[in-house]
Amino acid sequence: MTVYENPPPDDGATSSIRDIFGSLRDDDWRRLGGCMFAAVVVAMMTGTSGNAQHLTAGVTGSLFKPRILVFILFGLALWALMTAWKRYGDDVKSSLSEVRELRTAVAGNQWARYGGYLAVLLAAILIPPQLSVFWQQVLVSEIGIYVLLTIGLNVVVGFAGLLDLGYIAFYAIGAYTAAYFTGFPDANRRGHISPLPAHPPFHLNPFFVLPVAVLVCLIAGLLLGAPTLRLRGDYLAIVTLGFGEIVRITANNSESVTNGPRGAFGVPHFSAFGYHWTLDLMPYWYLLLGIIVIVFVLFRQLENSRVGRAWTAIREDEVAAAATGIPTLKYKLMAFAIGASTSGLAGVIFASQVGSFAPDNFRLINSLLVLVYVIFGGMGSLPGAVAGASILIWLPEALRDHVDPQDRFVYFGALLVVMMIFRPQGVFPSRRRAREIGLAEAGSGGADAMAAPGGVLQQ
Amino acid sequence: MTAPPVEQIDAVSGIDDPVVQVSNLTLRFGGVTSLADVSLAVARGEILAVIGPNGAGKTSLFNCLTGVYVGEQGTIAFLPRPGESIELAGRKPHRITQLGLARTFQNIRLFNALTAIENVKIGVESRQHTGPIGAMLRLPRTRREERASDARALELLEFVGLHAQGNRLAAALSYGEQRRLEIARALATQPTLLLLDEPAAGTNPNEKADLERLIRRINTEMGLSVLLIEHDMRLVMSVAARVAVLNFGRLIAAGTPAEVQRNPAVIEAYLGTTDEGGSDAASS
Numbered sequence: 001m002t003v004y005e006n007p008p009p010d011d012g013a014t015s016s017i018r019d020i021f022g023s024l025r026d027d028d029w030r031r032l033g034g035c036m037f038a039a040v041v042v043a044m045m046t047g048t049s050g051n052a053q054h055l056t057a058g059v060t061g062s063l064f065k066p067r068i069l070v071f072i073l074f075g076l077a078l079w080a081l082m083t084a085w086k087r088y089g090d091d092v093k094s095s096l097s098e099v100r101e102l103r104t105a106v107a108g109n110q111w112a113r114y115g116g117y118l119a120v121l122l123a124a125i126l127i128p129p130q131l132s133v134f135w136q137q138v139l140v141s142e143i144g145i146y147v148l149l150t151i152g153l154n155v156v157v158g159f160a161g162l163l164d165l166g167y168i169a170f171y172a173i174g175a176y177t178a179a180y181f182t183g184f185p186d187a188n189r190r191g192h193i194s195p196l197p198a199h200p201p202f203h204l205n206p207f208f209v210l211p212v213a214v215l216v217c218l219i220a221g222l223l224l225g226a227p228t229l230r231l232r233g234d235y236l237a238i239v240t241l242g243f244g245e246i247v248r249i250t251a252n253n254s255e256s257v258t259n260g261p262r263g264a265f266g267v268p269h270f271s272a273f274g275y276h277w278t279l280d281l282m283p284y285w286y287l288l289l290g291i292i293v294i295v296f297v298l299f300r301q302l303e304n305s306r307v308g309r310a311w312t313a314i315r316e317d318e319v320a321a322a323a324t325g326i327p328t329l330k331y332k333l334m335a336f337a338i339g340a341s342t343s344g345l346a347g348v349i350f351a352s353q354v355g356s357f358a359p360d361n362f363r364l365i366n367s368l369l370v371l372v373y374v375i376f377g378g379m380g381s382l383p384g385a386v387a388g389a390s391i392l393i394w395l396p397e398a399l400r401d402h403v404d405p406q407d408r409f410v411y412f413g414a415l416l417v418v419m420m421i422f423r424p425q426g427v428f429p430s431r432r433r434a435r436e437i438g439l440a441e442a443g444s445g446g447a448d449a450m451a452a453p454g455g456v457l458q459q
Numbered sequence: 460m461t462a463p464p465v466e467q468i469d470a471v472s473g474i475d476d477p478v479v480q481v482s483n484l485t486l487r488f489g490g491v492t493s494l495a496d497v498s499l500a501v502a503r504g505e506i507l508a509v510i511g512p513n514g515a516g517k518t519s520l521f522n523c524l525t526g527v528y529v530g531e532q533g534t535i536a537f538l539p540r541p542g543e544s545i546e547l548a549g550r551k552p553h554r555i556t557q558l559g560l561a562r563t564f565q566n567i568r569l570f571n572a573l574t575a576i577e578n579v580k581i582g583v584e585s586r587q588h589t590g591p592i593g594a595m596l597r598l599p600r601t602r603r604e605e606r607a608s609d610a611r612a613l614e615l616l617e618f619v620g621l622h623a624q625g626n627r628l629a630a631a632l633s634y635g636e637q638r639r640l641e642i643a644r645a646l647a648t649q650p651t652l653l654l655l656d657e658p659a660a661g662t663n664p665n666e667k668a669d670l671e672r673l674i675r676r677i678n679t680e681m682g683l684s685v686l687l688i689e690h691d692m693r694l695v696m697s698v699a700a701r702v703a704v705l706n707f708g709r710l711i712a713a714g715t716p717a718e719v720q721r722n723p724a725v726i727e728a729y730l731g732t733t734d735e736g737g738s739d740a741a742s743s
Contacts, residue, residue, distance in 0.1 A: 298596070299595070302591060305589065305605070306605070309573070309584065313570050316571065320569070322556070323527075323564075324647075325557050325561075328553065338591060432572045435572040436571070436572040
């Protein structure tokens with residue numbers, strides 16, 4: 001245990017312990033309870049599991065063994081640290097103010113930021129070829145694709161403040177568009193196999209499906225958005241959730257068009273200008289990286305433009321935004337369509353890289369995960385979107401060899417809970433969003449209370 | 460709530476060149492009549508004040524004019540130029556703003572997470588045309604518009620006396636500064652008619668004096684017509700050319716400030732009838 005105050009020199013050890021206990025306040029005791037509870041939970045999580053014969057083995061094996069002492073000791077240490085931080089944290093913070101100022105200066109410096117982007121980009125170019133095939137696979141088919149999806153949803157949720165729970169539907173539409181247009185008009189005649197039972201009017205290389213998919217998703221976004229974007233908040237979330245499920249179930253049931261639950265197979269790889277992408281993962285990684293960088297730069301420009309400011313205005317106060325001449329519905333539709341088309345890009349690359357997919361790839365949980373990545377990274381922040389998706393996909397994969405595979409997502413969940421409590425603004429919060437959270441915590445916006453009382457005619 | 464038996468008055472007669480003309484406007488919320496058969500016109504280039512006790516329907520009138528509410532009956536004709544009449548009833552708020560009618564809010568509604576200059580730029584940009592493609596690619600036109608927007612926003616901040624506060628967050632400004640910033644944002648949309656909803660509420664005497672000068676300058680230097688809701692009678696009497704008085708959703712008096720102050724119906728609305736609260740009224 002940490003001793004916070006110097007014990008009086010003339011008294012014995014007992015009285016110094018009494019001093020410590022005497023100096024504890026109610027919230028210190030509560031925190032101790034919380035730490036002990038956390039220690040027990042972690043002990044159970046990492047301990048043995050029960051089974052049909054030994055129902056209570058999960059509890060007895062985890063708690064009634066000497067190993068519990070280790071966890072309790074960790075719990076106590078955590079409690080001591082937290083209590084010390086509560087009491088002396090402000091002193092530490094003030095003594096670190098110079099470090100903090102330096103950090104703010106670096107973060108605010110344009111060139112430092114560009115340097116950071118360049119370093120990340122170089123790492124993304126140079127490091128992947130050194131990785132194992134497993135990590136390359138994760139990088140291409142999980143991280144790369146989902147970073148693109150997260151950047152797209154960030155426009156909808158982060159920039160415009162529209163809660164979209166059916167985002168994965170546009171990804172599905174992109175993937176099916178790729179499968180459809182890479183098929184052949186004359187079915188199977190020349191030994192060609194179309195990925196879907198439905199045959200397109202003309203055959204396209206996946207590379208040229210990209211713009212087509214962007215267009216199709218743009219139109220799908222407008223079609224879904226036009227009637228629904230009059231709704232706000234929770235209502236919009238429910239409608240988009242419904243849309244996501246409709247798209248998945250339609251794909252599942254339209255056997256003659258989409259091949260039903262078996263899905264599409266044999267989507268060809270990309271080829272462009274004489275170069276052919278193959279099963280080799282690295283070319284796909286560089287393709288994804290290129291697209292991500294382009295989309296990132298374009299959206300950054302968008303954020304700092306008339307359009308980005310209008311989105312912020314709508315997010316903050318829709319009535320005031322309309323009164324300032326912003327056509328709110330048009331701008332919300334724009335955000336929705338831009339998000340949808342980004343998702344379409346990801347869909348095409350996914351379809352072409354894996355070659356085969358099924359409606360089960362586009363479940364509600366995928367929509368929710370993308371949303372989680374956006375919020376974890378920092379709503380409205382482009383670097384945040386990249387970091388959020390990368391960290392949260394990396395974590396369960398990295399835990400694969402170290403914990404019980406079934407428990408991997410418990411750690412994922414725990415990370416989210418801890419993050420939302422201690423850093424709700426995300427890993428790299430956007431400047432504007434961080435301010436909004438700051439303002440909400442300071443409880444601003446009570447201007448109504450200051451309206452003057454009814455006036456009286458005076459001479 | 461029953462309307463007192465008062466003769467219905469209109470504030471239209473004698474105005475040859477109105478910038479906005481409200482005719483027989485009625486607005487009800489369920490059983491509550493918020494505006495009853497209100498007719499009122501703002502002359503081009505004048506400052507018209509609308510006064511009345513709390514709940515008289517002043518803000519409802521603003522909300523009808525700016526498209527937030529749609530009246531049950533009546534028409535609202537807006538004339539950005541003489542002889543060019545546009546019906547406002549039923550139009551969307553952002554369209555009305557683009558036509559040239561800008562407003563401020565009784566309870567300040569700034570974009571708090573944005574800086575002062577960004578707030579004003581949003582107003583300026585309501586007249587610009589850069590779309591998402593142009594913005595993503597930063598085409599020359601986008602850059603030109605961005606520069607124009609920056610310059611205009613700075614001018615307006617200067618006009619309302621906030622040029623030193625441009626990079627501060629809207630939420631960090633003082634109450635009086637926020638009021639002026641809201642006016643700058645409204646001016647940025649290039650209105651013909653400016654609606655100010657209790658701009659002096661919650662400001663101190665110094666800020667009130669500044670505000671008085673600012674409203675006059677908006678009227679004379681920028682040549683805008685102003686429709687003002689205000690409870691501060693000293694301000695109303697000093698800036699307004701005409702005053703219209705609402706009570707229980709009805710227009711009960713209209714005329715020059717001096718005329719309105721002598722009007723028995725107005726005195727009754729504000730002070731109550733003699734048998735109810737005469738002694739209270741006398742003290743104020």
